Amino acid sequence: MDRSLIFSLTLELTVGFLALLTVTYFLRKTQINQITPFDFISALILGELVGNAIYDKETNILYILYAILLWTCLMYVVEIITQKFKKTRSFLEGNPSILIRHGQIDFKQLQKEKLDINELQSLLRSKDVFSIREVEYAILEPSGSISVLKKSKYENPINEDLNLPEKPVHLPVTFILDGEVLWDNVKSCGFNEKWLKKQLHANNIDKIKNILYADWKKDEGIYIIKKKNI
Known part of the structure; x- marks a missing residue:
């Protein structure tokens, strides 16, 4: 094997890894479910840029660093814009969508979000809700996660707090x-x-x-x- 080729590939991979690690730290997304669709697409494109740069023989480390730096700057500018100008947030980050309102499914919102009843049930189960009857409000967040507010009758205090026997x-x-x-x-x-x-x-x-x-x-x-x- 060509030692110079191995050394070059090792160096480029290391630089690319450290650069992506720096970008992730710089943008400060603390949880994966905080990532918006725009962030997700940006991450894919950034990874593609690094991948192409690494395996393209005509591309050296400087091109890799430049591509990462430029894309990071663009992402950071978008973050600043969404912080300073509220009207841009709905376009760049998306808006939450109320799927269940006062215990009733909003079918228009369900269709708008391209969800069917099976997918809605799956999202609710991720919040330990096993029946739609328990839900007063369900809100689909821009990140794709769901927030649930149960009906008052299902928001019971812990039996232990009331000294009540356990029920099946x-x-x-x-x-x-x-x-x-x-x-x-x-x-x-x-x-x-x-x-x-x-x-x-x-x-x-x-x-x-x-x-x-x-x-x-x-x-x-x-x-x-x-x-x-x-």
């Missing part, structure tokens, strides 16, 4: 999703089609396809969300 915890089971019945879930809970139709009739619903989401919880029964156009 029941996991909500999804029965209907986007107008389709998850029969395996229904049967696993000991119910059948006749029982389900009875529950829908009690909620003045004639057709299953009119239901966006429905779950069942042992201590609270069935919870149903109709589709937007119903």
Whole structure:
């Protein structure tokens, strides 16, 4: 192997690594979920610049440093702009989006954010919320994380604080999703089609396809969300 080539590659990789480490420290993002879409794209481009510079034989260390320095300056200018001029924040950083308001799903916002009911459930579970019924407000942050404010009845004090005995915890089971019945879930809970139709009739619903989401919880029964156009 060519020793000069190995030395050059080692030097370029080391310089690129230290430069990227410096950029990360300089921009000061303390948590990965603080990174906005703009930051993410910037990181990809910066990594691509370094990668191309390292493996391009016609590019030396000076080009690597210049590319990193220039891109870092541009990112820093954007950070200053968003701090000084509030009107630029929505364009460069994005705005939070209220997906659930007063316990009701905002379907327009859900469509705007390109989310479906499965993805919404997944985001809620990341906040230890296993049923939409528990949510008063759910806000999708620009970083892609979700913030949840539970309904007051679910914001209970710790039983230990009230000297109350422990109660069993029941996991909500999804029965209907986007107008389709998850029969395996229904049967696993000991119910059948006749029982389900009875529950829908009690909620003045004639057709299953009119239901966006429905779950069942042992201590609270069935919870149903109709589709937007119903």
